[in-house]
Amino acid sequence: MDFKNLITFLEELNKNNNKEWMDAHRKWYHSVRDEFIDWLDVLNTHLLKVYDAYYDTPGKKGINRINNNLLYHPNRPIYKDHFGAGLDKRPNTGDFYIEIGLEESMFAGGLWRPDPKRLASIRDAIDYNGEELKAILEKPSFRKTFGGLVEDVTLTRPPKGFSDDHPHIDLLKQKTFAVMVKFDNEELFQPNFNEKVFEIYREMLPFRAYLNQAISV
Structure with a gap:
């Protein structure tokens, strides 16, 4: 290319x-x-x-x-x-x-402000097994690659049906569940650029799989 x-x-x-x-x-x-x-x-x-x-x-x-x-x-x-x-x-x-x-390019994945039905499904998954998502987000290589969830507006109060002392309340208040990594375009011209794509895909996959499973149930 x-x-x-x-x-x-x-x-x-x-x-x-x-x-x-x-x-x-x-x-x-x-x-x-x-x-x-x-x-x-x-x-x-x-x-x-x-x-x-x-x-x-x-x-x-x-x-x-x-x-x-x-x-x-x-x-x-x-x-x-x-x-x-x-x-x-x-x-x-x-x-x-x-x-x-x-001037710069990016890889991203997840769901940007999903509709109410999908958002409810994600919150149900977090309520049922939020430890899995938390482990994905806190994995050192994941944090090194993406930093964390894309910053977006969040709820100031717990969503309906959840209490403020829920162990995963910070995740439950999110409206966007997406990650991204931006990079300088000089990397496009490196001979191993495709390998970079595959590495980022692999690192992002458990996160995407968790979300896609949640909204497919």
Whole structure:
């Protein structure tokens, strides 16, 4: 994958974020997009071989649109400043998210502000076996990689049905259950970058599996 070409494309798009420029450079965009899809296919093939429970997600299925959703966010630019994709994208579960951006990139996974039904399921899982999630979050290698849960708004009072002295009240008050790791784009150009992807996937997997099991019950 020629990440330098991808970053250069994003830099030019960021300076000319309009349909006229995109139409004039449509061939360049498609060549970058196709190569990104091919790279996702390489990752997908490897993960499919290594993990029995991995959900086959070819690059064309995993890649996100580069167009922003202007219906709900009319003030955003027409086009995003990154290429994004989700692998291990089993329907109705949290995937393994990859984003290659202008100055930094990221991996993420989990559930961002899940709907009330899913949130209730996660809280039920924490009530039943919060020690497992706590052990995942406190594992030294996990903390070194992700730091902890993504910071987001939390409840000021215990959720309905739970008391303030619950042993896992801090987790129960969370509205977002997601982790991420950002990295400088210089890492994209290292020969072992794919190995970094696989290491982060492996480290994140127990966390994602816990959440996905909770919302699948």
